[in-house]
Amino acid sequence: MSATYDEPHWQSIVHTLEELGFQVGAYKRPQLERRLTSFIAREAYADLAAFLTAIRRDSLLYRRFHTYLTIHVTEFFRDPPYWVRFREAIEQIPTRDLRVWSAGCSWGAEPVSAALLLEEMGRRYEIVATDSDDAVLATARQGLYSQPDYERIPPPYRKYFRARDGQWILAGMAGGNITYQRHDLVADALPGVFDIVICRNLIIYFKSDVRARLLGKLNGALPIGGLLFLGATETFLEYVDMGFEVVSPSIFRKKGIPGPTNHQRVP
Ligand SMILES: C[S@@+](CC[C@H](N)C(=O)[O-])C[C@H]1O[C@@H](n2cnc3c(N)ncnc32)[C@H](O)[C@@H]1O
Structure with a gap:
């Protein structure tokens, strides 16, 4: 072209x-x-x-x-079967308290889906949701969701929402918090170490060498045993070389050898 x-x-x-x-x-x-x-x-x-x-x-x-x-398309529980398998993968993590990073969170459907999942599982969670775009972060922080967006939420999770002026807000979530932060995945240092990194439908926008570097960066944010949840259409052919195993399609667990970038989970 x-x-x-x-x-x-x-x-x-x-x-x-x-x-x-x-x-x-x-x-x-x-x-x-x-x-x-x-x-x-x-x-x-x-x-x-x-x-x-x-x-x-x-x-x-x-x-x-x-x-x-920047493209901001997102939805609650995007690609629903993947979220069912994501829940099964989380069940394998023995610790009750989980730190989660949603990288490229857009207006928040993804971190909110993760919070709903963890809430239903009775886990405690701290979710850091990041995006490089200030406008979508401002929308995410408002936490107001439209009727069509609400209708994408599977019925068991709808009890965590209540209506306000024709829209929906989260209510009654006791297990943890979502914090929205500006963060550029290409330019900025990692925002911390996390048990779970969700980075869906973001690295597809980058050139292949940058994409590989970003996968390395996401790897550096995980301890051994940590989960990486990618988008449904994304390939991660380098997963073995990077020390991951496949849990289910698009979900990877870090096996890696302990080293400077392989954090151990604190018991
Ligand atoms: C297509 S949306 C994906 C949203 C969500 N992860 C999902 O899968 O539904 C991609 C998001 O990545 C953000 N983004 C683009 N470049 C970025 C970068 N360099 N660092 C962090 N976020 C970025 C965009 O602003 C956008 O909100």
């Missing part, structure tokens, strides 16, 4: 956006180019140069562009 921008133009895009803190060079290029072209047309900039000048000066434009470029 031919590129929309020639190399010098592409480099000026990457340079400008990376200076502003957006590691665009890490993402697959064709999709970024399509989104960039449609944003420029939609906002009626004369050309690429005019857009790059404007985005350097206008932090609100930058934030709007970041939100436009």
Whole structure:
């Protein structure tokens, strides 16, 4: 597929956006180019140069562009059979208290699904939910869910919601908390060590070398015995080399050899 921008133009895009803190060079290029072209047309900039000048000066434009470029599609219990098997995998973890990282959490359906699961299992949990986009994090923190989103929640979990002004909010969850934090998986240091890392439908957007580096990063956030839950369509062919075993499709358990990045779970 031919590129929309020639190399010098592409480099000026990457340079400008990376200076502003957006590691665009890490993402697959064709999709970024399509989104960039449609944003420029939609906002009626004369050309690429005019857009790059404007985005350097206008932090609100930058934030709007970041939100436009990153894809935020998500839903409660996305790919439901995977969540059934995820629950079975969690049952194998003997400790009652669990630290969970939902990386690329969008507006929160994923960490909330994890919280509902753990709540029903009688576990205690601390969920750190991160995303690089401020706008989706603001929505996530509001914790208001629409009727169609609510209807995706399997009936046994609906008791943890109550209606408010035509929307739904969480209520009566006693087992733990979800904290939403800004975190860029490419640029930022790990936000901690976790028993479970959920990173679904995010690493697919990155170039293969970056994707491999990010999988290594997620690995570094897990202790031996920790679980990694990836998206339903994602491949993880390197799992053996990285010291994981398959628990079920898209769910991996870290077996690795103890070492500096292989944390031991504190009993
Ligand atoms: C397609 S959504 C996936 C949401 C959820 N994990 C799911 O599977 O339903 C991808 C999310 O990753 C976020 N994202 C994109 N680049 C990121 C990065 N470098 N670091 C952290 N999050 C990122 C986007 O803002 C978006 O909310």
